[in-house]
Amino acid sequence: MLSTTPRTTLGRSKDRGRTDRAELHAVLDAGLICHLGLVVDGYPMVIPTGYGRIEDTLYVHGSTGASSLRAATQVCVTVTHLDGIVLARSAFHHSVNYRSAMIYGTARLVEDPEERLAGLRAVTEQLAPGQWDVVREPDRKELAKTAVVAISLAEASVKVRTGPPNDDEEDYALPVWAGVLPLRVEWGTPVPDPRLRAGIPVPPHIENR
Template sequence: MLSATERTRLRRGAHRASTDPADLHAILDAGLVCHLGVVRPDGAPMVVPTGYGRIGDTLYLHGSTGARSLRLEGEVCVTVTHLDGIVLARSAFHHSLNYRSAMIYGVPRKVTDPDERLAALRAITEQLAPGQWDVVRAPTRKELAATLVVALPLTESSVKIRTGPPIDDEDDYSLPIWAGVLPLHTTFGTPHPDPLLPPTTPTPTHITTRPHPSPPT
């Protein structure tokens, strides 16, 4: 079970918290982009959207060796959110969102072991396009030297989930106003081949048959 800390303990909407690591893993595995929050040396906060990958209980991020957000020392906060629906209530006050969200605190560790670096880069690539790593050219030594990989443990994590219809005040249920949920789904469009591809180059099946992400039922 996920152990709550002072930073991850939910004080508002605590009934929406989940302490099941499987829910944390599912939210991370279904995502495509995370938001990395850091504090710059001048004290200003900075939030950077970036790709990521997960192996077990470790989250991996990567970027250029010059990426300031990955080179800063100290604690960071990483979030992943899925918006599953707009919750339309009878009153403006009770409008809400159906969502799945994860928040991770920790101190990133620079990954230097060659095997772990490659495994992390594979996980990040596969997060965006499962099956892609096995069909592309592997990174060269020069490319690896220009890439910074950091690891963040999932030890201090928080999960919050909202599902279901609106919750209105009892007196408002008799109002003649439509209320309910407007679902949202992420879908993939038709692949656009690179104009420089030879015309006979087929689109890989792991691209054409990729299932569309969808919220849980």
Template structure:
């Protein structure tokens, strides 16, 4: 079960899922998250929300970026919030008030840990790569010492997290059901198109199976 804290308590409890497997499902289905931090530049604090890739190993979320990125440096210095959202449908109601979205979302709070152990740093980067393209890590050159020095890896516990999901048709008031207005759901899904080969590729290579199977 997910922990219940003041920050993870949902306003609409009927949309909250409390199973840890529900959290894993939302995270594992995504490839990009939004990282929210408070950046304090010489005492002038301001919020930042940046999109970034991520990977999960068990109950730990790994984030990475350039060692020069102020969002990652700020993330390693205090509390952060990470969100992942999937849009599943546009909910079109009879009334403007009841228009909505069908979605799955996860929100994680916590103080991340700057990963300094080289083996764990490599495992975190492997998780990030595999989350984007399963099977890719085993086919590519691994990061060298210079690239590792230029990279920050953060580890965020999934201990404090919430999951929220909306599904189904509009929730119009019963009095509006008689209105001559079409209502329903416009489903949304994400698909992969055919891979586009890098024009700088020097070898006549087919697209790997672990890429084509996702189409």
């Protein structure tokens, strides 16, 4: 079950809330990037970035030189999938179908070398499954430049909207088309690096994604 702290208890659209931890994992595992929220000098800042999950821990990485994400920083990580535009008969009831997860937590700077490597692997594999085992692993210099940050999934909420519009009863009589325009993310054809060595085919884990 997911947490029921004040900030993960939905104030609005409660019917869209999901409480199963497996649904949190599913939303996160289906994503590519998150939007990471921080407070910097009292102001909000929202950064798009990659992430990875291992059990109930989320990992993000950054440059050790970046000033925004440090140990003990309070963060909100949001992952959103937009599944469709909900076209209603009234402007007011226009909406979107989506799956979203919001995670609240405290950034933990990962120090343990093994956990650091596992976190980086998770971030890389989230964006590009199957890549970690075929590419050159980070060397000591690269690892020294990389901050790995862990965020617990203990405090999180999930919201999902599906289905047709919810128009006002009297509006169903209007001569207006209503329904859902679905959208999805599609992979294109892999574009080889112009400097790719001759004779290296696109591997199946990229070709067949």
